[in-house]
Amino acid sequence: MRELKPLSRDAVDAAVAKAERYRFLNEPGEAESICLDILAVDPSSHAALIILLLALTDQFGESADAHERARDTLALLESEYDKAYYAGIIAERRAKAQLARAGAGLSAGVYDWIAEAMRYFERAEWLRPSGNDDARLRWNACARFLDRHPHLRPAAEDVREIEMLE
Numbered sequence: 001m002r003e004l005k006p007l008s009r010d011a012v013d014a015a016v017a018k019a020e021r022y023r024f025l026n027e028p029g030e031a032e033s034i035c036l037d038i039l040a041v042d043p044s045s046h047a048a049l050i051i052l053l054l055a056l057t058d059q060f061g062e063s064a065d066a067h068e069r070a071r072d073t074l075a076l077l078e079s080e081y082d083k084a085y086y087a088g089i090i091a092e093r094r095a096k097a098q099l100a101r102a103g104a105g106l107s108a109g110v111y112d113w114i115a116e117a118m119r120y121f122e123r124a125e126w127l128r129p130s131g132n133d134d135a136r137l138r139w140n141a142c143a144r145f146l147d148r149h150p151h152l153r154p155a156a157e158d159v160r161e162i163e164m165l166e
Contacts, residue, residue, distance in 0.1 A: 012041065
């Protein structure tokens with residue numbers, strides 16, 4: 001691998017803004033790269049960690065190890081609220097990526113990922129700072145997702161149904 005050129009410390013703020021812009025432009029690989037450069041010079045950059053985690057979740061379904069790398073990034077977050085909230089984001093996005101990839105016919109496990117996300121969002125709700133209802137908004141979005149996809153069931157029900165067919 002080629003030796004990478006380090007980011008200047010005084011360029012970190014601009015690089016954070018650029019990483020966020022690349023994420024919004026649906027270029028998560030570019031955002032990820034910029035965040036890695038930021039974290040190389042400022043390993044405690046909360047903004048870079050969050051953008052990196054989100055950029056990795058944007059790559060679910062495209063990159064085989066994106067989920068594992070998102071979980072590794074989650075472990076670097078310091079606040080218990082952030083850990084719970086972003087664990088919920090990871091589970092929710094993994095479910096949606098799995099459903100998009102597999103389609104309605106092969107959706108085993110999607111319900112379980114959404115249910116896990118909802119548990120994390122409930123935990124985050126208890127830990128939230130005053131005036132921050134982000135976890136409630138995500139929990140509601142997950143509930144509506146399940147309402148729009150009534151065919152989704154817990155994996156244990158899928159297994160029982162398959163066994164009954166055999």
